[in-house]
Amino acid sequence: MTIDFIINQFTEIIGNFPVAAFLVACASVGGLLFVLMALNAMVAVYVERKVSAFMMDRLGPMGQGPGLHAGKWGILQTFADAIKLLIKEDTIPKSADQILFKVAPFIIFIGAIIGLSALPFSSSIQAVDLNVGVFYIIAAGSIGVIGIVMAGWASNNKWSLYGAMRSAAQIISYEIPAGLSIIVPIMMSGTMNLQNLIEYQSGSIFGIFPNWIMFQNPFAFLAFFIFFISAVAETNRTPFDIPEAESELVAGWMTEYSGFRWAVFFLSEYANMFVVSGLAVAGFMGGWLSPIPGFLNSPVLGLFWFFGKVSFLIFVMMWFRWTFPRLRVDQLMYVCWKVFIPIAMLNIFGVGIWKLIFG
Amino acid sequence: MSKYFTNIYDTVNTLWTGMRITFRHMMNIKKDNVTLQYPEERWPRPERDIGFELEDYNVIRTRLHVDIDDCIGCFRCEKACPVDCIKIDTIKAGRGEDIPEVAHTGETSNGTKKGFVVSRFTIDMSECCYCNLCTYPCPEECIFMVGGPHSSKHPIDYEFSEVDRNDLIYQFAKKLTPKQRNDLQQPKEKAKA
Ligand code: SF4
Ligand code: SF4
Numbered sequence: 001m002t003i004d005f006i007i008n009q010f011t012e013i014i015g016n017f018p019v020a021a022f023l024v025a026c027a028s029v030g031g032l033l034f035v036l037m038a039l040n041a042m043v044a045v046y047v048e049r050k051v052s053a054f055m056m057d058r059l060g061p062m063g064q065g066p067g068l069h070a071g072k073w074g075i076l077q078t079f080a081d082a083i084k085l086l087i088k089e090d091t092i093p094k095s096a097d098q099i100l101f102k103v104a105p106f107i108i109f110i111g112a113i114i115g116l117s118a119l120p121f122s123s124s125i126q127a128v129d130l131n132v133g134v135f136y137i138i139a140a141g142s143i144g145v146i147g148i149v150m151a152g153w154a155s156n157n158k159w160s161l162y163g164a165m166r167s168a169a170q171i172i173s174y175e176i177p178a179g180l181s182i183i184v185p186i187m188m189s190g191t192m193n194l195q196n197l198i199e200y201q202s203g204s205i206f207g208i209f210p211n212w213i214m215f216q217n218p219f220a221f222l223a224f225f226i227f228f229i230s231a232v233a234e235t236n237r238t239p240f241d242i243p244e245a246e247s248e249l250v251a252g253w254m255t256e257y258s259g260f261r262w263a264v265f266f267l268s269e270y271a272n273m274f275v276v277s278g279l280a281v282a283g284f285m286g287g288w289l290s291p292i293p294g295f296l297n298s299p300v301l302g303l304f305w306f307f308g309k310v311s312f313l314i315f316v317m318m319w320f321r322w323t324f325p326r327l328r329v330d331q332l333m334y335v336c337w338k339v340f341i342p343i344a345m346l347n348i349f350g351v352g353i354w355k356l357i358f359g
Numbered sequence: 360m361s362k363y364f365t366n367i368y369d370t371v372n373t374l375w376t377g378m379r380i381t382f383r384h385m386m387n388i389k390k391d392n393v394t395l396q397y398p399e400e401r402w403p404r405p406e407r408d409i410g411f412e413l414e415d416y417n418v419i420r421t422r423l424h425v426d427i428d429d430c431i432g433c434f435r436c437e438k439a440c441p442v443d444c445i446k447i448d449t450i451k452a453g454r455g456e457d458i459p460e461v462a463h464t465g466e467t468s469n470g471t472k473k474g475f476v477v478s479r480f481t482i483d484m485s486e487c488c489y490c491n492l493c494t495y496p497c498p499e500e501c502i503f504m505v506g507g508p509h510s511s512k513h514p515i516d517y518e519f520s521e522v523d524r525n526d527l528i529y530q531f532a533k534k535l536t537p538k539q540r541n542d543l544q545q546p547k548e549k550a551k552a
Contacts (some may be wrong), residue, residue: 052387059394179420320419323381 002129003029024241029127041270042078048318049077055322078140079332085266088259093156096256100154105257112142112271119278120194120286122302133194134186137279141234144272147245148253151265155256165348167243170332171234174198177340178230181223184351185213185283188220188222188285194282199233201286211293214284217358219350224284226340231276232317233336235269239324242332277313278306285309406533421491421506424513425531428502431468432475436493436502444486445493448532450543452491452532461539467499476543480532 006025007018014021046061050073053060056115092101115137117127130136145168152164186192189200214224233240244252253263267357281287286309288302327335384391395402432449452458455465455472475547494503506515521527535543 054388057384057388057391057393059388059392059396062396145360259520319378319381323377 002126003128008160022039029117030113033113037113037116037267037271037274040274041267042268044314045081045266045271046075047315048321051315051318052322055319082263086260087261090259090261093256095156097154097156100150102255102261104151104154105261105268107147107150108144108268109147109149109264109271111140112268112275114143115140115275116271118194120198120282120287120297121277121306123195123198124299125303126195129193129195129242131191131193134182134192134197135285136280136284136344137153137275138175138182141272141275142171142175144268151257152253155253157256157340159249159251159255160253163243163245163249163255166329167236167253170236170240170243173333173336174230174233174240174340176338177226177344178234180341180344181227181230181347182279182283183348184220184223187351187355188213188216189347194287198287198289202289202293202297208293210286210289211290212286212289213282217284217351217354219347219354222343223347223351224280226344227284228280228313228316230336230340231280232320233332235272235276235317237269237273238318238321239327240325240332245326270302273314273317274310277310280313281306281309360529366414381481409443419504419506419508420485420491421504421515421517422519423487423493423529424505424509425480425482425504426512427480427531427533428464429469429499430477430480430531431467431471431473431488431499432477435496435498439496440493441492442486444483446479446481446483447477448479450478450540452543456519458543461535461543462533467501469499471499477532478535478540478543481528481530483528484519485527 002024006028007021009025010021011018013224050060056199061077064074064076064080071269092098117135118130118136118140120126120133148167148171149164151159152162153162185197189197191197191200201210201212205215209215213220215221236243243249244254249255254262257265288299289308290296290301290305432447434447434449437443437445437447450472452454452463452475454474457463457465458476461476464473466472467506489504491504497503503509503512505513506517519527
């Protein structure tokens with residue numbers, strides 16, 4: 001189900017109005033992606049609160065939901081949060097740069113949603129099937145940093161500016177190992193199209209193991225971890241959350257934001273998590289392929305496998321967040337430049353040799 | 360160079376240890392949970408051991424309670440209260456007469472015959488200063504602080520916060536409908552006339 005498909009249908013059923021067809025297709029797909037984004041944030045926030053609570057031997061939200069305060073797991077907590085955020089006052093500091101301050105959240109939001117539009121949810125469900133999908137998602141991920149720097153600068157607040165600077169330094173640094181390690185699957189499959197990349201991973205190793213890129217050779221296995229950890233760093237999540245380190249910077253570049261604009265930041269953060277996890281799943285973990293080779297593979301079940309794998313990776317991100325302490329700025333740079341980049345480069349080299357020897 | 364690799368190894372190893380611990384805690388949440396869902400669950404109250412027999416220890420001050428069936432409506436507690444937070448209204452009734460319609464018993468548990476129906480008995484606990492002065496003059500010992508020496512009559516109660524301040528005005532008298540009130544006042548007027 002791509003945009004092209006909707007445009008074709010429109011042309012067939014209603015007639016040849018290319019502009020209208022394009023607008024309708026974009027609006028409907030964009031709306032669906034937005035719904036996905038909102039649902040993802042709703043569920044992920046709830047799960048995150050529960051996971052964090054359970055890891056700390058607490059119970060987490062319990063009050064909201066069916067059977068108010070009767071110990072029924074607070075299922076409606078995020079709905080309550082969303083309503084609270086939407087009806088909050090939208091404060092804009094007097095000395096802030098009025099235009100940039102208002103625009104910044106939406107630039108971050110755009111960065112997140114256009115990344116989402118290239119993800120292959122299943123063999124037939126994808127907003128746009130790009131032949132440079134991998135490249136596109138990596139590039140879309142970098143748009144966010146513009147919004148972050150904008151927000152930090154426009155707030156006219158030292159915490160915001162510090163946070164934005166740190167975020168820029170961090171995202172730009174970690175894009176290099178992420179990019180270098182996503183080259184590994186591209187080298188192995190010889191394509192940047194996400195659908196082809198996933199199809200390349202069908203089949204099995206020794207008849208039992210799934211033929212996922214991360215299991216095909218040791219270098220790819222390493223590359224997966226480097227990519228995933230760099231992706232965590234790119235989404236500004238703990239242990240790489242120095243841009244919004246609560247104990248140092250109040251809330252980093254989000255300090256001056258409130259209400260709906262702040263909600264947009266939040267939505268984008270969780271959408272970004274989804275996008276990077278989706279890319280990791282498509283590039284290394286066989287996308288919508290079933291983990292048991294040749295078992296239960298179909299376009300609809302593909303949706304299930306894809307979301308299952310992405311949810312697992314998002315859970316691992318939460319697991320990281322509630323286990324590890326925050327890195328210091330110098331440690332952050334050390335990990336990136338002195339550990340990840342050399343290993344990622346060696347990986348590329350190793351995969352090249354492997355391709356030569358084993359085909 | 361070897362330091363570099365041992366560093367990486369140590370990092371991965373220790374991080375994995377940490378992740379195992381948090382995962383274990385997450386899985387064992389049923390057993391490890393320390394949160395108490397307060398209004399539904401409470402810690403068990405520890406056994407009281409204050410070095411006295413409860414019977415002898417007569418100055419416990421928790422909150423007031425009135426056994427309205429024993430109250431003869433003598434106003435002594437109201438007069439004793441230094442902050443005037445006890446408000447009592449009475450309606451004259453036949454001495455020692457049971458009035459079943461308003462669940463009024465004619466005699467107290469001490470055998471005293473009542474001459475009044477207590478139509479209003481409120482104590483504003485937000486004004487009460489817990490001086491305990493109202494409990495001494497009561498001839499029937501029906502107004503008392505709960506718990507302590509009176510724990511046989513009423514269990515101790517120290518959680519009486521309320522959302523609305525008006526809920527702190529405790530109503531002890533039996534609720535009377537306007538009609539019942541009228542009926543109770545009627546005979547008196549007849550006797551006068
Ligand atoms: S304890 Fe003191 S203040 Fe409270 S009702 Fe009795 S006499 Fe009044
Ligand atoms: S002193 Fe005792 S009997 Fe008299 S009105 Fe007060 S509570 Fe009732």
